[in-house]
Amino acid sequence: MLFSSITFLFLFLPVVMAVYYMVPGRAKNIVLLIASLFFYAWGEPVYVVLMILSILFNYFCGRDIQENAEDSRKAKLSLVFAVTVNVLILGFFKYYGFILDTVNSILPTDIPYRELPLPVGISFYTFQAISYLVDIYRKKAQPQKNILYFALYISMFPQLIAGPIVRYEDIEAQLKNRKISIRRLGQGAVFFIIGLAKKVIIANTAGSVFDQIAGVPASSLSMLTAWLGAFSYAFQIYFDFSGYSDMALGLGKMFGFEFKKNFDYPYISESITEFWRRWHISLSTWFREYVYIPLGGNRCSVSRNIFNLMVVWTLTGMWHGAAWNFIAWGVYYGVILVMEKYMWGASLDRLPGAVRHIYTIILVLIGWVFFFSPSLGYALRYLVSMVGGGAGIIDSKGTFLLFTHWLLYLLAVLGSSALGLRLVNAVPRMIRNEKAKAAAAVIIYMGIFVISVAFLVTDTFNPFLYFRF
């Protein structure tokens, strides 16, 4: 079930909210857990069993690590075992087909294999489980005694299928005690509506433009069309994923939880280093805490630090999918980050802000080409078209798409910075009377909600990119 679906908006969410607010304090977690399992089973009736097994396994592993806490060697062995099993399960579902395909393409073999669809959200909930185990090992958190609370941590529907990846130490206290208030409910609703609008108005429209361009062979694209395609995809993936994250944050607030923000206007960045501080923050934080720092981080020699960075970014690429283009995308960012750190970072800082911004946007767009391409060959052909080596500089398709979608691009540019939200809130901010201010805000956000629903009802194009990760 998608947040941006009529079933979720007008059936699932109202029913769950009503029951959640009616039941007494202790029962709220149970309501939320049942709702989360139902939410997952709606689209993945078989894989809900896998998730329950993962919950049980990690619950007992957490307790086992704690029970061995006095003997550091045993505790470490217990942690390594638990993390290895989690990684193997994730790796099996995500990579075994890719590995066999690679073997078949390299060697003169034709090994057939059984295909299993990727369980939705497995990359997210596995990383959450690992964070739980490591936090216990590091004594940053206590193992959860109540298995229902732990199950809720792993399966909570607002962030189950597309994050943000919530670290256990950040949410441990909230599982027991959290504040629920009308004010927070309202704040959550605002976050949710903003996220919904980002997803269905901007991301879906940008996605339909991108699909039209991606349907043309890469070498037949003009320079204009190729850049439009790259921009459209950049807007689609940002508004799709950050919209979903906003909806998750909003839903969390509505249920009394506070999740950390996952995006902070990444397209205003003036370096790739800054971009990755603003893009998918929960994933970057996870890799920093549980991979980069344990490897030695930056408190080591330059060569070791470069190695650590490359490991982290190769893994980041692999996390996104079992394909060479994702690995190339991760390595690409690893190399740029190393370069910014050790080669041109200081020089970059001395350039005017506008130049730094253009530098970042160009590199990010090139990165997205690797990301959306079905193969490395396609990515290279697409990049050649972006420098005019395809079907010339301008063609009728590019100009047509530009002139018919200029409003979309304008909205997307505004929405990529804080300016977009400031414009939305400009009218309420001008009103001095508190009641009138609140009424204006309600009217504006209800209007945005109605427009979003209208888009949902009339538009059949409603994919969600981060499902497949």
Added chain:
Amino acid sequence: MRTGRFTIARVMKYIVLLLTIAFVAALMMYTSGSSRPFEEVEKAVSSSLDKSNLTLQDGSAFKREFGLSEADYAGVMYYASEFNISAEEVLVVLVKDESQIQEVTEAIEKQAEARKNDFDGYAPEEVKLLEDAKQSVRGRYIFFAAAPKAEEYLEAFSNSL
């Protein structure tokens, strides 16, 4: 909670791990798709069919019956009876990606329902065939059979993956 070297948590984590392995094995056996080429699956299923009342149909028949275009999919094998009074048919579709599964299964259900309505009242044995039809989605492969030997055909399909 400790019982010598083995605590409940330690024992339980191994038990749950074994259950997980068993579950994944069951998934592989009963729900997985296959990387086998469509031609191999088509050949295996086709050779298992009783063709006395089944004829291989072309893309236009597939379009007419299900409203779907053969070119949109990685592979289509459609056998149906030449006689309008028979509901017998066998269909195997390999979709290009998983997002197409729903449209195919919905088209199959819609077509089966329409045919049931057509036969209702004058050909109860054909309605029974459609009610007892076998359908299976295995990865990107979709199988449907309305035939007296539908169970056998389904088995041949599963074995071919």
